[in-house]
Amino acid sequence: MEPEEAGTEVDLPRAERAMREFLTAVGVDLAAQGMEETPARAAQLYADLFAGLHEGTGELWTDVMTEETDGLIAVRSISFHSICEHHLLPFFGTAHIVYRPHAGRVAGFGVFTRLVDRMARRPQIQERLTSDIAGEIERGLGAEGVLVVVDAQQLCMTMRGARAHGTRTTTSACRGVFREDKVMELQAWQLLGEWNDGRENISLP
Structure with missing residues (x-):
């Protein structure tokens, strides 16, 4: 099912x-x-837990703003929980987003928290969740570049099988200019790391 579609x-x-x-x-x-x-x-x-199956994402982009900016924008540490589709056990953690606006098109930071929550509330795997979030931002905002990083703990790894307690998994999805331009990709990764200096939602000129 496409991310923007809603079910019964x-x-x-x-x-x-x-x-x-x-x-x-x-x-x-x-x-x-x-x-x-x-x-x-x-x-x-x-x-x-599966409410996202019945909610689309199109209306999240109805309140897009146009600002005089061409810098990178990051929204960090968005908490989420989801259910692994393989064993119906939870996985949970944080999502981090960096995007480069196209023609100054930006969205309020709350849009991204709602997007992550809505897309997580369906049977998922972490890799698809990461990719779908990036694709939806690219589609909904027309962003020139998108980087999404998801860090999570998978209870199917800690409660069954190897019982790998404390293990975390990190996935990423890179779209647009961040994939094509290695310098810009490095800037996006840096914005998620050492340049944050304690602020959760920041912009980089």
């Missing part, structure tokens, strides 16, 4: 019935004290 609404009664059947099948006693409402609670939880 959630059928909560059906989800609750399916959750009840699933929990019973794996041996959970739903008659035990405290478990009676678990299927309904779990169905509502996953409806919220």
Whole structure:
């Protein structure tokens, strides 16, 4: 599904019935004290975790501003949580974005936090999430260059398999002039690092 598309609404009664059947099948006693409402609670939880399946992203770009700037803009440390599509376990962390505006087209910093949240609220893998965020900024803003870096902890790595506690994964996606011009790409990476000096949202002339 393309990032800007929205899906159908959630059928909560059906989800609750399916959750009840699933929990019973794996041996959970739903008659035990405290478990009676678990299927309904779990169905509502996953409806919220997957809300991004039913929300488009097009309206996020309806309030774009035009400013006299051609510098790089960074929005750092955007917290997110998502669900890995392989085992339905959470992964969570932070996303960092750098973009070079085209013709001065910029968006408020809150647009990027909403974009990351919306695209994370669907069954995902970290690599696709990173790429989709970059592609959506490139498409929605017409940005000349986009760099997105996502750093996350994957519970499927810590709760199962190798049980690699404390392991983090970092992915990146580079678009436009940042891919074509190595000097500009280096500037974008530097903006995410040592030039930040403690500020989360900054611009570089």
